[in-house]
Amino acid sequence: MPSVFPEDSVGLVTPRTLRFSEPLTLACGRSLADYDLVYETYGELNAARSNAVLICHALSGHHHAAGYHHEDDRKPGWWDSCIGPGKPIDTRKFFVVALNNLGGCNGSTGPTSPNPATGRPYGADFPVVTVEDWVHSQARLADQLGIERWAAVVGGSLGGMQALQWTISYPQRVRHCVAIASAPKLSAQNIAFNEVARQAILSDPDFHDGHFQEHGTLPKRGLMLARMVGHITYLSDDAMGEKFGRGLKNDKLAYDFHSVEFQVESYLRYQGEEFSGRFDGNTYLLMTKALDYFDPAEAHGGDLAKTLAVAEADFCVMSFTTDWRFSPARSREIVDALTVARKNVCYLEIDAPQGHDAFLIPIPRYLQGFGAYMNRILV
Amino acid sequence: MPSVFPEDSVGLVTPRTLRFSEPLTLACGRSLADYDLVYETYGELNAARSNAVLICHALSGHHHAAGYHHEDDRKPGWWDSCIGPGKPIDTRKFFVVALNNLGGCNGSTGPTSPNPATGRPYGADFPVVTVEDWVHSQARLADQLGIERWAAVVGGSLGGMQALQWTISYPQRVRHCVAIASAPKLSAQNIAFNEVARQAILSDPDFHDGHFQEHGTLPKRGLMLARMVGHITYLSDDAMGEKFGRGLKNDKLAYDFHSVEFQVESYLRYQGEEFSGRFDGNTYLLMTKALDYFDPAEAHGGDLAKTLAVAEADFCVMSFTTDWRFSPARSREIVDALTVARKNVCYLEIDAPQGHDAFLIPIPRYLQGFGAYMNRILV
Numbered sequence: 013m014p015s016v017f018p019e020d021s022v023g024l025v026t027p028r029t030l031r032f033s034e035p036l037t038l039a040c041g042r043s044l045a046d047y048d049l050v051y052e053t054y055g056e057l058n059a060a061r062s063n064a065v066l067i068c069h070a071l072s073g074h075h076h077a078a079g080y081h082h083e084d085d086r087k088p089g090w091w092d093s094c095i096g097p098g099k100p101i102d103t104r105k106f107f108v109v110a111l112n113n114l115g116g117c118n119g120s121t122g123p124t125s126p127n128p129a130t131g132r133p134y135g136a137d138f139p140v141v142t143v144e145d146w147v148h149s150q151a152r153l154a155d156q157l158g159i160e161r162w163a164a165v166v167g168g169s170l171g172g173m174q175a176l177q178w179t180i181s182y183p184q185r186v187r188h189c190v191a192i193a194s195a196p197k198l199s200a201q202n203i204a205f206n207e208v209a210r211q212a213i214l215s216d217p218d219f220h221d222g223h224f225q226e227h228g229t230l231p232k233r234g235l236m237l238a239r240m241v242g243h244i245t246y247l248s249d250d251a252m253g254e255k256f257g258r259g260l261k262n263d264k265l266a267y268d269f270h271s272v273e274f275q276v277e278s279y280l281r282y283q284g285e286e287f288s289g290r291f292d293g294n295t296y297l298l299m300t301k302a303l304d305y306f307d308p309a310e311a312h313g314g315d316l317a318k319t320l321a322v323a324e325a326d327f328c329v330m331s332f333t334t335d336w337r338f339s340p341a342r343s344r345e346i347v348d349a350l351t352v353a354r355k356n357v358c359y360l361e362i363d364a365p366q367g368h369d370a371f372l373i374p375i376p377r378y379l380q381g382f383g384a385y386m387n388r389i390l391v
Numbered sequence: 392m393p394s395v396f397p398e399d400s401v402g403l404v405t406p407r408t409l410r411f412s413e414p415l416t417l418a419c420g421r422s423l424a425d426y427d428l429v430y431e432t433y434g435e436l437n438a439a440r441s442n443a444v445l446i447c448h449a450l451s452g453h454h455h456a457a458g459y460h461h462e463d464d465r466k467p468g469w470w471d472s473c474i475g476p477g478k479p480i481d482t483r484k485f486f487v488v489a490l491n492n493l494g495g496c497n498g499s500t501g502p503t504s505p506n507p508a509t510g511r512p513y514g515a516d517f518p519v520v521t522v523e524d525w526v527h528s529q530a531r532l533a534d535q536l537g538i539e540r541w542a543a544v545v546g547g548s549l550g551g552m553q554a555l556q557w558t559i560s561y562p563q564r565v566r567h568c569v570a571i572a573s574a575p576k577l578s579a580q581n582i583a584f585n586e587v588a589r590q591a592i593l594s595d596p597d598f599h600d601g602h603f604q605e606h607g608t609l610p611k612r613g614l615m616l617a618r619m620v621g622h623i624t625y626l627s628d629d630a631m632g633e634k635f636g637r638g639l640k641n642d643k644l645a646y647d648f649h650s651v652e653f654q655v656e657s658y659l660r661y662q663g664e665e666f667s668g669r670f671d672g673n674t675y676l677l678m679t680k681a682l683d684y685f686d687p688a689e690a691h692g693g694d695l696a697k698t699l700a701v702a703e704a705d706f707c708v709m710s711f712t713t714d715w716r717f718s719p720a721r722s723r724e725i726v727d728a729l730t731v732a733r734k735n736v737c738y739l740e741i742d743a744p745q746g747h748d749a750f751l752i753p754i755p756r757y758l759q760g761f762g763a764y765m766n767r768i769l770v
Contacts, residue, residue, distance in 0.1 A: 040646035140646040200631035200655040201623060207656045208619045211663070214648065215612040217596055222648065233594040240587045241620060244580060252579035258686065265684065267419035267519040269593065269601065269676045273683065276579040277586045284590070297648045304652065305644065307637065 020096045021088060022054040022079035022103050027119060030156050036114075036149060039305075042139040045128060049153050050119030051075050051111035054095060055103035057159070063391035064159040065101055066150060067091065067110040068167030068174035071242070071299045072291060074118035077110035078103075093374035100382035105391060106163065114149045115141045115298045123294030124225065136222020136294055143170075143306045147177045151185065163389055164188035165325075168371035169338065170299070173306045176346070179323035180308055186325040188389055190382075193335055193371040195342035196316050196349070197307040202337070205245055206300035209238035213293045222294050231293040236284035238296055243283050248334035248367030252276060309349075316349035326356040328385040330378070332370040333363050358385060395462050399475045401433040401482050404458035404468075406498060409535050415493075415528060418684075421518040424507060428532050429498030430454050430490035433474060434482035436538070442770035443538040444480055445529060446470065446489040447546030447553035450621070450678045451670060453497035456489035457482075472753035479761035484770060485542065493528045494520045494677045502673030503604065515601020515673055522549075522685045526556045530564065542768050543567035544704075547750035548717065549678070552685045555725070558702035559687055565704040567768055569761075572714055572750040574721035575695050575728070576686040581716070584624055585679035588617035592672045601673050610672040615663035617675055622662050627713035627746030631655060688728075695728035705735040707764040709757070711749040712742050737764060 017023045029050045037043040052075050057064060067077050069090075078095035080088055095101045095108055112120040115138060123138040130137075154162065165175040165186050172194025179189045198206070213219055216234030220227045247255075256276035265273055272278045312318040327350050331343035340361050350357040360381045364370040370378065396402045408429045416422040431454050436443060446456050448469075457474035459467055474480045474487055491499040494517060502517040509516075533541065544554040544565050551573025558568045577585070592598055595613030599606045626634075635655035644652055651657045691697040706729050710722035719740050729736040739760045743749040749757065 136648060140648070197637065199628055200635040200637065200653070201626075201628040203637070203653050204619075204623045204631065204655050204659055207653075207659055208616060208623070210648065211619065211660070212591065212616055215616070237587060237591055237594070237616065240583075240590065244583045244587070247580075249578055249580040252583065256579040258576065258579065258582070267680075267684075269515060269519070269589065269673075269680065274579070274582050274586075276583050280583055280586055281590070294648075301646075301648065305646075 016083050017080060020098050021092065022096050024083070025052050025054065025076075025079035025081065025089075027052050027075055029119065030153065032149070032152055034152070036145070036152075038139050038145045039142040040140050044114070044121070044139065047114060047121035047149070048119070048125075049111050049114065049121075049149065051109055051153065052077065052079075054078050054108040055106050057107040057157075058391060060391075061159060062161070063105060063107050063163050064157070065106045065108045066154070066162050066165045066178075067095070067108060068146075068150070068165065068171035069110070069113060070167070070169035070171045071303070072287070073171065074116060075110050075112040075120075076118070078108070091372065093372070094379070094382065100379055100386050101166065102383070102386065106386070109153070109157065109159075111150065111153060113141075113146050115295060117292035117295040122292065123222070123298065124292050133225045134294075135225060138294060138298065140298060140301050142302055143173050143177045144181060146174055146302070147181045150174070150178075151182055154185065161185050161187060163391055164190055164386070166190040167194070168192040169194055169368065170303055173303075177306075177308060179325045179327075180319060183322045183324045188328065189323070189325040190328045190330070190385065191343075191346060192330040193332055193338050193343070193368055194346070195338040196309060196345050198304055203304050205241060206304055208241055210297055210300055212237035212241070213297060216293075219293060224293065230288070232288040235288035235291060235293055235296060239287040240280045240284040243280060245337045246367060246369045248336065248365060250334055250365050251367050254365065316345065317352035320349055320353045320355065323353070323355055328358045328360070330360045330362060330371075330382065332366065332368070333361065334365050335368045335370060337368040396459060399477050400467060400471065401458035401475050403462070404431050404433065404455075404460065406431050406454055408498065409532065411528070411531055413531070415524070415531075417518050417524045418521040419519050423493075423500070423518065426493060426500035426528070427498070427504075428490050428493065428500075428528065430488055430532065431456065431458075433457050433487040434485050436486040436536075437770060439770075440538055441540070442485050442542050443536070444485045444487045445533070445541050445544045445557075446474070446487060447525075447529070447544065447550035448489070448492060449546070449548040449550045450682070451666070452550065453495060454489050454491040455497070457487070470751065472751070473758070473761065479758055479765050480545065481762070481765065485765075488532070488536065488538075490529065490532060492520075492525050494674060496671035496674040501671065502601070502677065503671050512604045513673075514604060517673060517677065519677060519680050521681055522552050522556045523560060525553055525681070526560045529553070529557075530561055533564070540564050540566060542770055543569055543765070545569040546573070547571040548573060548747065549682055552682075556685075556687060558704045558706075559698060562701045562703045567707065568702070568704040569707045569709075569764065570722075570725065571709040572711055572717050572722075572747055573725070574717040575688060575724050577683055582683050584620060585683055587620050589676055589679055591616035591620070592676060595672075598672060603672065609667070611667040614667035614670060614672055614675060618666040619659045619663040622659060624716045625746060625748045627715065627744060629713055629744050630746050633744065695724065696731035699728055699732045699734065702732070702734055707737045707739070709739045709741060709750075709760065711745065711747070712740065713744050714747045714749060716747040
C-alpha cells in the first residue's frame with residue numbers, strides 16, 4: 013500500500029511522554045517535584061549515539077515538529093519543511109528529538125496540569141520558567157534517551173536562545189549549535205511588545221487571575237489581541253504589503269467600527285481567533301517572560317564573548333534580511349561575540365521578504381544553506 | 392508684573408467655540424445637522440488676512456497647540472515647541488488657528504456629545520468621519536473667521552494628511568502645505584496596528600457597543616492597550632533602547648506575571664493608564680478609521696501625481712530617519728508625486744533618533760529647517 017504522505021515526510025509519528033521524578037529547582041527559586049515532558053522522535057539513533065539532534069521550539073511551538081499524527085491530518089508538524097528524508101535536518105542521517113517545553117500547553121507539565129499541592133490546575137501558580145530551566149529539563153530528557161552529547165541543538169527565535177544556552181550550560185554535551193532568527197537578549201522594544209500581549213491577557217476579565225479553568229472561562233479576547241500583535245511582528249511591512257496591501261474585503265466601504273474593511277484586518281482577526289481557542293493564556297505569559305529574562309551575558313557584566321568562552325560547540329547562525337523582530341543585527345551580535353571568543357562560527361544572512369516568520373518557510377536559499385551546514389556534521 | 396510664562400510662549404490662551412448650523416454631508420453618506428468646533432488662535436490676523444496658518448492635529452491631538460490655559464498649568468499646548476514668538480511658526484508674523492477636529496473628545500462635537508435625535512450621547516452612533524470631512528469642516532471654520540486663503544496649512548502625521556487633502560479639496564485656499572512625518576496612505580502594517588487597537592477597545596466588556604457613557608463605564612483596559620501599542624510605534628527601537636534598555640524597575644527580578652520587571656514596562660503602563668482616563672474610546676476608533684481610509688490617490692487609480700495636479704500650493708515635506716510608523720520612504724512618495732506633478736516642493740529628511748514622535752520634539756535641525764521654510768512665506 014503506498015504511503016499517503018509525501019516521500020520526503022517522516023510519515024506517521026506518535027508522541028511519547030516521560031515522567032521525571034527528581035525535583036527540578038528553577039531560576040525563580042521554586043522547584044517542581046515531578047513533571048512530564050512530551051516529545052517525538054524522527055529517524056533512528058545510531059549505535060554510537062552520535063547522531064542525535066535536539067529541536068527547541070519558539071513561543072507557540074510544541075513537540076510536533078514533523079510528520080503527521082493521523083492519516084487525515086491536513087497539516088504536518090510545524091517545522092516539516094526542515095525535518096525529513098532529504099531535508100536540511102535529514103532523518104536518514106539524524107535521530108531528531110522534539111519536545112514540548114516545561115510550562116507548555118501541549119502535553120508537558122504546565123499551567124493546565126494539576127497542581128499536586130491542590131489537586132486543581134496550576135493556572136497562574138505554575139512557576140515562571142526560564143530558558144536555562146528549559147535547558148536543564150532538556151538535559152534530563154537527553155539522559156533518559158541515552159544521549160550523552162547532541163550532534164546538534166537547533167532552534168529558531170526563542171528556540172535559538174535555548175540552543176545558545178545549551179552551549180553555555182552544558183558545553184560538553186553539544187557539538188553544533190544552530191541558532192536561527194534569534195537574539196542574545198530582547199531589546200526594550202521586544203519587551204514592550206511582550207508587555208502589551210501580557211496586559212491584554214491579564215486585563216481580560218475572563219482571565220480570573222490565571223485561574224480561568226476553575227471558572228470555566230478562557231481569556232480569549234486577551235489571547236486574540238496578544239496573537240494579533242505578535243503576528244504583526246512576525247511579518248515584514250513588505251510581506252504584509254505584498255500579501256494584503258490595501259485590498260478591501262468587500263466592494264464597498266462600510267464606514268463603521270465593526271466591519272472588516274481591509275483584507276489585512278480579516279487575516280489578523282482570523283489568526284487571533286483561531287489561536288485564542290487552542291493556546292493557554294498562562295503558557296503565553298510564561299513564554300513571553302522566558303523571552304524577556306533571557307540574557308546570558310548578564311552573568312559576565314554584559315560581555316557575551318566571555319559568556320560564550322566556555323562553549324565547545326561549532327556554531328551556525330542564520331538571519332533574514334526583513335526580520336525586524338530579531339533583525340540580522342541581533343544575529344551579528346552573536347557572531348561577533350563568538351568571533352571574539354575564537355569559536356568556529358558560520359553566519360548566513362538570507363535575503364527574504366517574509367520577516368521573522370521566514371525561519372518556518374521553505375525558502376530555497378535558506379534550506380540550501382541550512383542543509384549544507386547540517387550535512388557537514390560528522391556522525 | 393512679569394509674565395510667569397517663558398518669553399517665547401504665546402502665554403495665556405482661551406479656547407473659543409463656533410456653532411455650525413448648515414448640515415454637513417459626510418463621506419460615509421450620513422450628515423450632521425449642526426456641530427460645534429472648538430479652536431484657539433495665536434497672534435493677530437493682519438489687515439490683508441494673508442497671514443493665517445491652520446494647524447491640523449494627529450490622532451490624540453486637539454485645539455490646545457500652544458500656550459497655557461491657566462497660570463499654574465504644568466505643561467503648555469502639544470506643539471508649543473513649534474508655535475510662538477521666534478519659533479518656527481512665528482506668532483509675531485502669523486495668525487495661527489488650531490482646532491479640535493469633528494469627532495474629537497476635547498470640545499468639538501463628537502461621540503461624547505448629545506445626539507439630537509435621542510438626547511443621549513452619540514457614543515458609537517456618531518458617524519465615521521474622514522480626512523476629507525475634516526477639511527470641509529475646517530473650510531467652514533475658515534469662512535467664519537474670514538480667512539479666504541491660508542498662508543499655510545500645517546500638520547504632522549494624521550495632521551499632515553489633512554494638510555495634503557486641503558491642497559486637493561480647496562486648491563485655491565492654500566498657499567503652502569507643510570506635511571511632517573506623514574504618508575499618502577497607510578500600509579497594511581499601519582492598518583494592522585490600528586486594527587489591534589480597535590479590537591482592544593471593541594472587545595473591552597466596558598465598551599458596551601460604544602454606549603459606555605450610558606452604562607457609567609469607560610473602556611479603560613482597551614484604551615490602555617491601544618495606547619501601549621501606539622506608543623511602541625511612535626518611538627524608534629533605538630530611542631527605546633537608549634531610554635530604557637533592559638533597565639530593571641527593582642534590584643531583583645520578581646519572576647511572576649504581574650510585577651513590573653523592566654523600566655520599559657513601567658513606562659508603557661503609565662502612558663496607557665494616563666491616556667485611558669482622559670481619551671474617549673469612540674473617538675479613538677474614529678481617528679484610526681480616518682487614518683485607514685485616507686487614500687487621496689485612489690480617486691485617480693492610485694496615481695498620486697494626478698491627484699495632486701490640482702494643487703496650487705507650494706509644499707514642504709519633512710521626515711525623520713528613525714520613524715518606522717511613517718518612514719522617510721513614505722514622505723518621499725509624496726515628494727516624488729509632487730515632482731512628477733511639477734509642484735514646488737522642498738524636502739527635509741532629518742537625522743533624529745526619536746522615531747515618529749520626533750515631530751513633537753524640539754530637535755534643533757528640525758526647528759531650523761521648519762523655521763527657514765515658514766520664514767520664506769510672504770504675508
